[in-house]
Amino acid sequence: RKEVEQDPGPFNVPEGATVAFNCTYSNSASQSFFWYRQDCRKEPKLLMSVYSSGNEDGRFTAQLNRASQYISLLIRDSKLSDSATYLCVVNGGADGLTFGKGTHLIIQP
C-alpha cells in the first residue's frame, strides 16, 4: 500500500464552485500533515498545515481524521487562480516528509 494516496484527477470545476479533495495515509504514527500547492514546473509551496481540530484559511478548509487516516481539503468559491496541483504531505516516518502524487485541479471560466 502506498504511504500517501490521492486521486490524481484532473478535477474540472466551474469557477465559483466548491471542490473537495481527500488523501489517505498508511503510517498511523504520522504526526504532522500539510497541503502544498504546486503550479506547473514550479516548486511546491505550503498552502496550509492540517490540525486535528480542523483549520480554515479564507476559502480553504483542511480537516484531519486520525481514526480513518485521511486528510481533506475544501476550496470554496473557487477562482481561476486556484488551478494547480495540490499535494498531500505527511510527516512522521523515518524519511521526513512523504508526498502524495498530487491532485490536479482545473478551474474553468
Next chain:
Amino acid sequence: DTGVSQDPRHKITKRGQNVTFRCDPISEHNRLYWYRQTLGQGPEFLTYFQNEAQLEKSRLLSDRFSAERPKGSFSTLEIQRTEQGDSAMYLCASSLAYGNSGNTIYFGEGSWLTVV
C-alpha cells in the same frame, strides 16, 4: 531574496557525465532536504541533513548519488555517471526543526536535469 536558492536552475548533460547541484537554504534553518520529482509524480525524498550531519538516505539514493553539507550551511548533490533515468527536477528544501517536532519545509525553485 531570503528563500532557498538552487543553482543551476537548468542543466543538460550527456549520459555518463557528472553533475553537481548546489543549494543555499534559508539562513537560520538547520535542516536541509533533497527531493527528486518527475513528471506526474510528487516529490520523492532523497536525503536530509540536520546541520552538517546526514541523518537519512532514501533507497532511491544509489551509489552514484552523493550529498554533502560540510559546514552546515549550503549543500551539494552530485550525480556521477548520469543516466537518462536521472532526468528530473531536483528540489532542495529547508526547515527549522526542534527534535522530532513537525516542521514546515520551504522549497527552492528546483534544478532541472536533462540527461541526453
